[in-house]
Structures are given as C-alpha cells and as structure tokens.
Amino acid sequence: MSRRHAQLARIAARNVLRFRLQSGLILFAAVIGVSGVIAASEFTLGARAKIDAQFVRLGAELVVVTPKPPITGLQRLQGAPAQITQADYAALERQLSSVPTSAATALSLRVAAGPLSKKTQVMGVEPAFFTMKRWPASSGRLFVPDDNRRLHRVALLGSSVAAALFGAQDPVGELITIDRVPFMVIGVLSTRGQGIDAVDEDDQVYVPLRSAMRRLSDTRGYASLTFDAGGITRIAPLSKRIAAILAARHRSDPAAGFRVEDRESTIDAQLATFARLTALSRGVALAVYTMATIGIFAISWLAVGARTVQIGTLRALGARPGDVLLGFFLEGAVPAFAGCMVGWAASRPVAASVASLAALRVTFVPWFASAVSLASSLIFAVLATAAATRAASVSPTEAMRSA
Numbered sequence: 230m231s232r233r234h235a236q237l238a239r240i241a242a243r244n245v246l247r248f249r250l251q252s253g254l255i256l257f258a259a260v261i262g263v264s265g266v267i268a269a270s271e272f273t274l275g276a277r278a279k280i281d282a283q284f285v286r287l288g289a290e291l292v293v294v295t296p297k298p299p300i301t302g303l304q305r306l307q308g309a310p311a312q313i314t315q316a317d318y319a320a321l322e323r324q325l326s327s328v329p330t331s332a333a334t335a336l337s338l339r340v341a342a343g344p345l346s347k348k349t350q351v352m353g354v355e356p357a358f359f360t361m362k363r364w365p366a367s368s369g370r371l372f373v374p375d376d377n378r379r380l381h382r383v384a385l386l387g388s389s390v391a392a393a394l395f396g397a398q399d400p401v402g403e404l405i406t407i408d409r410v411p412f413m414v415i416g417v418l419s420t421r422g423q424g425i426d427a428v429d430e431d432d433q434v435y436v437p438l439r440s441a442m443r444r445l446s447d448t449r450g451y452a453s454l455t456f457d458a459g460g461i462t463r464i465a466p467l468s469k470r471i472a473a474i475l476a477a478r479h480r481s482d483p484a485a486g487f488r489v490e491d492r493e494s495t496i497d498a499q500l501a502t503f504a505r506l507t508a509l510s511r512g513v514a515l516a517v518y519t520m521a522t523i524g525i526f527a528i529s530w531l532a533v534g535a536r537t538v539q540i541g542t543l544r545a546l547g548a549r550p551g552d553v554l555l556g557f558f559l560e561g562a563v564p565a566f567a568g569c570m571v572g573w574a575a576s577r578p579v580a581a582s583v584a585s586l587a588a589l590r591v592t593f594v595p596w597f598a599s600a601v602s603l604a605s606s607l608i609f610a611v612l613a614t615a616a617a618t619r620a621a622s623v624s625p626t627e628a629m630r631s632a
Contacts, residue, residue, distance in 0.1 A: 241559035252564040254528050259568025260575060262521030263605050267576035267598045269514035273507050274592035275580075290461060291361060292468050294321075294454040294475070297486035312450025313487070317478060321454065324474055328467065329457040331358040334441050334448055338408040340434050342394040349390060351407055351434045353441025359418075361457040369401040369416025377437040380444060384412040387431040388420045405434075410444055412436060525609055529561040529616035533623075540623045554614075554621035561613030566606050573602040 245252045296313050318332050334353040339346055356372040359365075366385065376383055384405060391400050400414045421430050442448050456471065458464045472489045479486075533540070540553060577593050 238559060241556045244560050245563055251528055251532050255525050255561060255564040256568040258521040258524040259565045259605065259609060260572040262518040263569050263572025263602055264576040264579050265517035266514045266601050267573065268580035269510040270597060271576065271580035271593055273510050276503060276506055290458045290464065292456040292458055292464060292471060293490045294471060295488045295490065297488055312448065312452065313454055314450050317475065318451060318454060320478055321471065321474055329357055329361055331355040331361055331455045332438060332451040333358065333453045333455065334438065335452040336441060336446055338445065340390065340405055340407050342403065342405045345394050347393055349432055349434060351436060351441065351445065353436055353438040355438050358455065361455060364421060365419050366416040367419040368399060371416060372437055377439050380440045381437060382412045382440060382444065383415045383437065385416045385418055385435040386414055387418055387433045389431040390434055391417045407434065408445055522608065525565055526612040529613055530619065533557065533616055533620045537623060540620055550621040554617045557617035557620040558613050561616055562610050565609035565613060569602045569606045573598050
C-alpha cells in the first residue's frame with residue numbers, strides 16, 4: 230500500500246468513527262440481513278430434522294399388514310380372532326425376498342413382578358422388528374435370532390411397564406411372570422410413545438415370537454406383518470405388491486381380507502407442512518435481507534448528498550476523484566463487512582431463541598453461514614462502490630456553489 234493510500238485509509242477510519250450514526254446504521258442493517266438469512270436456514274433444517282425424527286418414530290417407511298375382522302356371524306359370536314396364516318407369511322417372504330420383514334402376535338395377558346402386576350399387551354416379535362423400527366434399548370440388550378429359534382423365555386419391557394413394575398430399579402436380569410410363566414428381563418426399550426397404529430408402545434411387553442406362540446398361547450397365525458420399504462418413495466409400490474400377492478392367494482375365499490396400512494398420507498401432510506414452513510421462513514428472510522440491502526444503499530447514497538460541500542473542499546485542496554472514491558468506499562464497506570461478521574456470529578443464538586419457541590433443535594452449517602457472509606460482503610461492497618462513484622463524480626465547482 231502506498232503512503233497516499235495509507236493516509237486515505239486513516240482518514241476513512243476517522244470518518245467511520247466521526248459519523249457514528251451512519252456507520253452504526255450500516256452495521257446494524259448488515260447484521261440483521263445476514264443473521265436473518267442464516268437463522269432462517271438453521272430454523273428450516275431444524276424443522277426438517279424434527280419431521281424426519283417423527284417419521285422414524287412412527288415407522289413412516291414401514292408397511293403393516295393386519296387381518297380384517299371376521300365377517301361371519303358364527304365367528305363373531307365365538308370371538309375367533311382373525312389371523313394371518315404362516316402360509317401367507319411364507320409366500321410374502323418368498324416373493325419379497327429383498328424386503329426386510331417381521332411377523333408379530335399380540336396377546337392381552339397379566340404381567341407380574343413380585344407383588345406388583347398389571348394387565349397389558351404382550352407382543353411376540355422377531356429380532357428384526359426392532360431394527361426395522363429403529364428402536365434401541367435404553368438398558369440391556371435386544372433379542373437375537375437364537376432367542377426366537379430356541380424359544381427362550383426372555384422379555385423386553387416398554388419404559389412405562391418397567392416403571393410400573395420396578396419403579397426406579399433397573400429390571401435387567403430380574404424375573405417376571407407372564408400369565409404365570411416365568412421370563413427373564415434382558416432389556417428395557419427407550420421411550421417411544423405411540424406407534425404406527427396409535428398404540429402406546431411404551432406400555433407393552435415384548436417376547437420372542439415363537440416363545441409367545443408356543444409358551445404363552447397355542448396360536449398358529451400372526452396378528453400383523455411388518456415390511457420395511459427402505460424409503461418413502463418405495464412405500465406405495467410395496468403396498469400394492471403386498472395387496473396383490475394376498476389377493477391372489479385368497480381369491481377363492483371372499484371372507485378373507487387384509488389391511489395393508491402405511492403412513493404415506495401422514496408423510497405427505499408432514500412434507501406439505503414443511504414446504505409451507507420453508508416458504509414462509511425464506512420469504513421472511515428474503516424480505517429482511519432486501520430491506521437491509523436497500524437500507525445500506527440508501528444510507529450510503531444519502532451520505533454523499535449530505536457531504537457535498539466536504540467533497541468539494543477536498544477536491545479544491547487537490548484530492549483526485551480516485552481518492553474520494555476510495556475514501557467513501559471504505560466508509561461504507563468497513564461497517565458493512567463488520568456487520569456481516571457480527572451477523573455470522575449472532576445467527577446461531579438468534580436461531581436458537583426462535584427455535585426454542587417451536588421446540589426445535591438448531592442445525593448450524595458453518596460453510597453455509599460463511600458463504601452467506603462472504604456473498605453479503607461482496608453485495609454490500611458493490612453498493613458502497615455505487616455510492617462512492619457518485620461522490621467521486623461530484624464537480625468541485627458545483628459543490629462549492631451549493632455551499
């Protein structure tokens with residue numbers, strides 16, 4: 230940097246401090262614009278993460294097959310439960326060999342631990358059930374294939390059942406009785422809430438499928454089959470294929486019926502809500518950013534008009550147009566650049582405070598925040614250049630005449 234340019238930079242720095250209102254307004258506008266855009270992006274990412282977590286918790290990518298209730302009067306009077314046969318399950322596994330599957334049976338039984346007991350739903354499931362539902366154990370372990378193959382008397386407790394029977398005590402390794410049959414607790418499942426069928430899954434007990442079918446009942450069918458589509462776009466094709474396979478198998482038995490249930494409508498509704506939220510947050514951010522940009526340009530432009538006499542005096546004392554251009558550029562660009570840096574730093578707490586109102590987690594993306602700050606610095610530099618160009622074009626004669 231030449232000595233002349235260094236002197237001009239010092240003069241510009243003094244002017245930034247001298248015209249505090251002008252510099253403060255430029256800095257404030259830059260902070261609002263940059264932090265608004267970054268915070269809106271963080272808020273949107275947090276909302277999408279919450280929706281994705283809800284999809285996982287509700288089993289959004291799962292397709293569940295359940296039998297329709299019996300329709301004949303005799304079956305209704307006898308209360309015979311509708312079931313999916315083992316042959317149906319085998320046929321579906323054979324024709325959908327690449328799709329993860331799990332069968333389940335449901336029993337309403339009394340579960341006891343010492344003097345405490347409660348009647349609840351006992352689910353017999355295969356080990357793949359918990360993998361498909363992305364449902365980990367908070368303590369202990371999940372089922373393994375050997376538990377189901379050897380009919381082990383082991384159980385997993387939902388968090389509500391564990392609290393009801395054991396309180397704050399860790400039940401892993403303790404014995405419970407299910408319909409007077411002893412089972413050992415090998416794990417407690419993490420808190421989950423309502424599942425795909427709106428049932429509170431935390432208030433259930435889970436045992437290996439074959440143990441439920443042989444040790445707790447004499448059933449030979451299943452209450453439900455669960456299939457993992459592996460992606461939202463694969464749900465509809467998989468549901469249609471399952472329905473077609475079952476319809477072909479029971480074409481000669483019009484009384485047999487199955488429900489093929491999925492969460493596609495829920496997914497569509499959630500995604501539509503997210504799209505509206507995204508459009509709203511982006512619209513607000515764009516409006517704030519536009520106002521900030523216009524404000525910076527207007528402040529810099531009006532400052533030139535208010536300091537015409539000063540510009541004329543500088544020109545009369547020998548300042549060249551380039552000197553005036555550099556000085557006014559620095560007066561506008563330095564506060565704007567500082568505002569971009571402050572906006573980058575302030576965006577995270579701003580987004581966190583807004584997200585806390587909606588119970589969202591902020592997702593901060595450093596590269597995006599840096600890109601917004603850098604792009605904004607360039608935009609504001611262009612605006613400062615436009616105002617500085619106007620200052621450099623002021624004629625000394627006209628400036629002194631307007632004094």
